[in-house]
Amino acid sequence: MSILHTVTWLRHRYTGPWSRDAWPEATVMEAGDVRISTISLLGVAASHGTPCVRNAAAVVPGTGGAPSPSQFASVVVTRVLAVETLPDDSLGAWVDADLDRCSPVLSEARIIGRPSIEATLPVQLRPSVTTAAEVPVAALPIDLHPGDLIAVPCRGATSLRDIRPSSRHRSRLSDDRIDHDRDEFPLGHCGR
Numbered sequence: 001m002s003i004l005h006t007v008t009w010l011r012h013r014y015t016g017p018w019s020r021d022a023w024p025e026a027t028v029m030e031a032g033d034v035r036i037s038t039i040s041l042l043g044v045a046a047s048h049g050t051p052c053v054r055n056a057a058a059v060v061p062g063t064g065g066a067p068s069p070s071q072f073a074s075v076v077v078t079r080v081l082a083v084e085t086l087p088d089d090s091l092g093a094w095v096d097a098d099l100d101r102c103s104p105v106l107s108e109a110r111i112i113g114r115p116s117i118e119a120t121l122p123v124q125l126r127p128s129v130t131t132a133a134e135v136p137v138a139a140l141p142i143d144l145h146p147g148d149l150i151a152v153p154c155r156g157a158t159s160l161r162d163i164r165p166s167s168r169h170r171s172r173l174s175d176d177r178i179d180h181d182r183d184e185f186p187l188g189h190c191g192r
Helices: 003-015 041-048
Strands: 027-030 033-036 052-059 067-085 091-095 110-112 120-126 137-141 149-155
Touching (some): 041 149, 137 149
Parallel strands (some): 091 120
Antiparallel strands (some): 027 033, 052 067, 067 091, 067 149, 110 149
16 A cells, blocks of 8 residues: 555545535645635634635536536535534534525535544534524534534525624514515624
């Protein structure tokens, strides 16, 4: 067994299989990180906080990574706030991003910041305020814990406003303060 074979085997073991078509162009999987056009998602999360998002050209399906001239893809990085075992033996993870308003590819979600070779199980990704009837479920390592970062690729461009939980949730406002999309002066939100 050569050194190159060992390094290749270890890289595959820690990054796991992934679908190039689900991620933005120029995505490179590393042990514990994802780079998009040489930009580290760990670095983006460290400098901008979470949740954060990175947009780039989508990949034309089946081309092995050729960028689309007209379509976008994005990656949301969210932090795990709490984890609990649910009655059906799956995990519930409360995260600081609201995935209801983007198009996540949950089959491709992965932990960044540390390599994990643990078995995976279904994990419900819940924002601090759940608005959807159906909670997004991703297959993540069984050793998931608070503080972990999760990278979730999404179809289309995603803005920070789309994923940031805010006071705009109906459940957090009284009836007379609900912010409708048609309002002339929508409620603002605190930025970082």
